Every structure is written in C-alpha cells, then in structure tokens.
Amino acid sequence: MPTVRLSEIPADVLALIEDRTGPVLKTEHMSTGLNSEIAARVHTADTTLFVKGLRQDHRRVWTQQREADVNPHVRGIAPALMWRIQAGGWDLLGVEDIPGRHADYAPGSTDLPIVADVIGRVADIKAPDIIVRTMPDRMKAHTDAPELFAGDTLCHTDWVPTNVLITNRRAVVVDWAWASRGAAWIDPALWVVWLINSGHTPTQAEQWAARIPAWNSAPRAAIDAFARATVSVWEEITDGQTEPWTLDMLAAARAWSAHR
Incomplete structure (x- = not known):
C-alpha cells in the first residue's frame, strides 16, 4: 500500500x-x-x-x-x-538533486536505448553484503521454483518510469528502497512488463531486453517461471484495488506470461 x-x-x-x-x-x-x-x-x-x-x-x-x-x-x-x-x-x-525528466517507455522513444544501457550497468553490479533480501525470498509465495531467481547481482526491481530520470542524454535511477539480491536478468525482465504497459507488444519488449547481455544468457525456463510469478505478484497487488495503473500492470504481466 x-x-x-x-x-x-x-x-x-x-x-x-x-x-x-x-x-x-x-x-x-x-x-x-x-x-x-x-x-x-x-x-x-x-x-x-x-x-x-x-x-x-x-x-x-x-x-x-x-x-x-x-x-x-x-x-x-x-x-x-x-x-x-x-x-x-x-x-x-x-x-x-538531479535536474531531468521522467523516462518515456513508449514505442519509438529515444529514451529506450538510454534506459537499456543503465539497466545493463546495474546488472553488472555485485550485490553488496548489506543486501540481505533475495529475489527467491521475495517471490517464494508466487512460484514453486524460487531458486531459479537466485544470483549475486544487485537488482533495483522497481522500473516504473518515474524512477528513471533522463538528463544530458543519460539515465539516473532513483528510489532503491526495494533493492534485492538476485539473478542479473531480473531487472531486464521487470522492465519488459513496464514496456508492455507502455504500448509495446511482448515481442517488441523482449527485443529491447535483448540489448542487455544478462537477458540473453538467462535460462529460458527461469524467465518463463518469472513471467508466471509476476502475474501472481500483480494479482496480489490488485486484490481489492481499483487503481487503474495497477490493473494495467496486471494486464501487461498476463500478456507477457501468455507470450512466454
């Protein structure tokens, strides 16, 4: 809430x-x-x-x-x-204070390669020891295979466009409150859902994710399981809620899971 x-x-x-x-x-x-x-x-x-x-x-x-x-x-x-x-x-x-504007995830946006680049940079960061929350732990209620999401990478996990500021042709990422330890491909996967919510087809969204090396080395079965788990997450978030953006994200997650 x-x-x-x-x-x-x-x-x-x-x-x-x-x-x-x-x-x-x-x-x-x-x-x-x-x-x-x-x-x-x-x-x-x-x-x-x-x-x-x-x-x-x-x-x-x-x-x-x-x-x-x-x-x-x-x-x-x-x-x-x-x-x-x-x-x-x-x-x-x-x-x-970073002067800038929120990222635009819409199809054709010139921000997309900039955001893909910064997600790739985050995927190269090893999670510091102080990050004790893990993605398997966060997702265990939503999947029967949470071990597929394990890793040593620092994951931001909240790629809402308002958390990405575009300034001087670079992206700055804010709000690290939900940072966790997990597989390097998780942030690209979470970005896919936001891209679908912003108007991309699942195929187009995954093409943008494919610009991030960690995505391309991810086991297919792990991404499939994560897509299913993401639907469960958004079903939990929207349970009893009427906020349109949460319902839109549930629809995007379902579209991605069906595509997988």
Whole structure:
C-alpha cells in the first residue's frame, strides 16, 4: 500500500533540515513515488537538494536504511546521498538533486536505448553484503521454483518510469528502497512488463531486453517461471484495488506470461 504523502514539511522537520543546510528559501513537493511521507526539493541560498523521509516508527522506515546502504555502490547511476538525519522521531535523507525528466517507455522513444544501457550497468553490479533480501525470498509465495531467481547481482526491481530520470542524454535511477539480491536478468525482465504497459507488444519488449547481455544468457525456463510469478505478484497487488495503473500492470504481466 502507498504511504500517505504530506503536503507540507512539518516545522520540526524543517528545523532538522536547516541544521544541515542553513535557511530553506523554498520547497517543492513531489507528487510521484509511493514510499515516503516527505518527498520535496529543498532550495537554499547555496544549493538544491531532494529530501525524502519517514517517521522513525513508520512500518516502511527500513526503506530509508536500504537507500542509505545501497547508495555508495551505485554512484554514477543514482543521485549521491549527501546526508542522513535520524532525530526528532524522523529519518531523513538529503540526496543530490538531479535536474531531468521522467523516462518515456513508449514505442519509438529515444529514451529506450538510454534506459537499456543503465539497466545493463546495474546488472553488472555485485550485490553488496548489506543486501540481505533475495529475489527467491521475495517471490517464494508466487512460484514453486524460487531458486531459479537466485544470483549475486544487485537488482533495483522497481522500473516504473518515474524512477528513471533522463538528463544530458543519460539515465539516473532513483528510489532503491526495494533493492534485492538476485539473478542479473531480473531487472531486464521487470522492465519488459513496464514496456508492455507502455504500448509495446511482448515481442517488441523482449527485443529491447535483448540489448542487455544478462537477458540473453538467462535460462529460458527461469524467465518463463518469472513471467508466471509476476502475474501472481500483480494479482496480489490488485486484490481489492481499483487503481487503474495497477490493473494495467496486471494486464501487461498476463500478456507477457501468455507470450512466454
């Protein structure tokens, strides 16, 4: 379930931020993203930062730790973490502000090769020891063969277009809260579903995935099992939900699984 986003930065949080940054001149609240209570671009006299945060007793506060743990390992791919505040009942991350726009996954988009390139770069990163959540563990309720998804690669796992910023003809990947350890082909496979949701046929989507070396070396049976498991994941997500985008993703997952 998404976390409720605050429309204003509370005064106590603003004071914590200003202890690090100096006086805040302006804030811009972000409407995208599902994990944070606070997500805002913060402007000071000297710099602009992106600040995301949760109360320390929030059930998803672990996502703040995951972001902080992963960040040193994805420099050049993700915005740099500048500071972290754990005080006053809040857990806040101050992140490098990246000017850019969200990626366009539609057929014919010039962003597609840029996104394929960055997914390939992520697929080359060995998961650091601090990543203890594994894809077999995450998917065990959705398949009878979770061992097929095992590996030592750092997997981002959340390729919604709003998590990919296009800037200066390169892609920067944000929101590493769901980073996991798994097979190198998993991120390309998850991208396939988002491409289908964006208007590609399953064949076209897999052709884009084929630009990523890890996809081409993946066992066919493993991808087939993952496609079936992905349908189960989205069936669970949409159970009792009426949000159109989740239903669209379920339809895309079903189209991919049928294609496989």
